[in-house]
Amino acid sequence: MRENVTPLLTAVPDTGTNTIIVGHDDLFEAGTGIYPDPQGIAYLLKPDGNGEFELIANLLPEEWVELSEGVELPEVTPMEVEPSGGMGNGTGQIAAESSQGWTPGDSFSLVTPPPTYEGPLAPGEQANAEFVDQLEGEELLDELQDGGYVIYFRHAQTERDFADQVTADVNNFSTQRVLSEFGVKQSLAIGEGFELAEIPIGSVTTSDYARAVETAAIAFGEYQKDSALNFLPFEDYTDAQVEEMRANVLPLLTAVPETGTNSIIVGHDDLFEAGTGIYPDPQGIAYVLDPDGNGGFEIVANLLPEEWVELSGVNPEVPVVSLTVSTTTYLPATLWIFNK
Numbered sequence: 001m002r003e004n005v006t007p008l009l010t011a012v013p014d015t016g017t018n019t020i021i022v023g024h025d026d027l028f029e030a031g032t033g034i035y036p037d038p039q040g041i042a043y044l045l046k047p048d049g050n051g052e053f054e055l056i057a058n059l060l061p062e063e064w065v066e067l068s069e070g071v072e073l074p075e076v077t078p079m080e081v082e083p084s085g086g087m088g089n090g091t092g093q094i095a096a097e098s099s100q101g102w103t104p105g106d107s108f109s110l111v112t113p114p115p116t117y118e119g120p121l122a123p124g125e126q127a128n129a130e131f132v133d134q135l136e137g138e139e140l141l142d143e144l145q146d147g148g149y150v151i152y153f154r155h156a157q158t159e160r161d162f163a164d165q166v167t168a169d170v171n172n173f174s175t176q177r178v179l180s181e182f183g184v185k186q187s188l189a190i191g192e193g194f195e196l197a198e199i200p201i202g203s204v205t206t207s208d209y210a211r212a213v214e215t216a217a218i219a220f221g222e223y224q225k226d227s228a229l230n231f232l233p234f235e236d237y238t239d240a241q242v243e244e245m246r247a248n249v250l251p252l253l254t255a256v257p258e259t260g261t262n263s264i265i266v267g268h269d270d271l272f273e274a275g276t277g278i279y280p281d282p283q284g285i286a287y288v289l290d291p292d293g294n295g296g297f298e299i300v301a302n303l304l305p306e307e308w309v310e311l312s313g314v315n316p317e318v319p320v321v322s323l324t325v326s327t328t329t330y331l332p333a334t335l336w337i338f339n340k
Contacts (some may be wrong), residue, residue, distance in 0.1 A: 009047070107189035155211040178224075203261075
């Protein structure tokens with residue numbers, strides 16, 4: 001174990017950053033002779049570049065906040081939490097509970113099943129099947145990291161797929177479809193992908209429906225709701241109703257994000273089809289739109305939930321992550337943090 005862990009403890013971080021390691025007691029003791037206790041404790045190591053290190057501090061979880069004393073913290077808007085409404089818990093609790101059993105890197109093994117259809121494809125389904133990315137790979141990642149795009153997600157997978165808008169009460173989640181276990185995994189994968197790819201997010205907007213709110217809460221944490229993203233309460237729409245949904249959704253699709261950020265929308269299939277002519281399938285798929293500032297947009301890519309981590313280019317076999325930490329005077333340094 002000492003041979004396994006020593007290269008991690010002695011590796012010098014990139015200039016101006018610190019390396020974070022989240023590991024276990026026995027490994028750290030094997031490498032340093034110190035048994036780290038209690039759980040959650042962190043040790044700060046200063047590698048010398050010659051295969052050695054100096055242990056210079058340890059901190060409990062709450063001591064990181066104390067360490068920041070005197071630093072002006074940004075104002076944070078708390079995540080909106082739904083009342084229990086028959087779901088058994090609020091959305092905030094669902095977001096917290098959803099990560100139980102989830103390990104960072106699990107996104108790399110996620111596979112979203114392709115859509116299945118009965119009979120000939122409808123025009124929107126055909127447009128979805130024939131869509132060709134205008135940007136992909138590093139070019140797409142560079143563009144997203146610069147910001148300026150609207151990213152529209154169809155909510156993650158639900159337990160069943162049916163038109164609940166006919167009978168659902170948008171204020172009572174118990175009357176609506178909710179995410180399945182796989183949908184929760186998709187949402188976690190989306191969040192992990194955005195974090196690994198370092199894609200800047202400005203606003204996150206959802207419909208009032210449980211499945212959209214859950215997807216946004218799990219993937220991104222904070223969100224705001226906009227009823228313009230809601231279905232009309234019909235299963236089969238007239239042309240006038242499609243135009244009404246189009247008028248509702250277009251202002252969101254064409255709004256230019258704040259400089260250096262991307263706008264996230266978590267909504268539904270029919271609304272996106274009304275605005276673009278494309279029926280987004282399967283559940284969890286995202287389309288990337290480039291608004292031109294004049295009320296129009298170009299659709300440049302689509303991605304499945306697991307493709308966000310692939311876009312990051314991160315190697316799933318390398319678990320150590322370097323993070324910039326500005327509150328410490330020891331740069332570069334290594335932080336060994338133990339799992340809770």
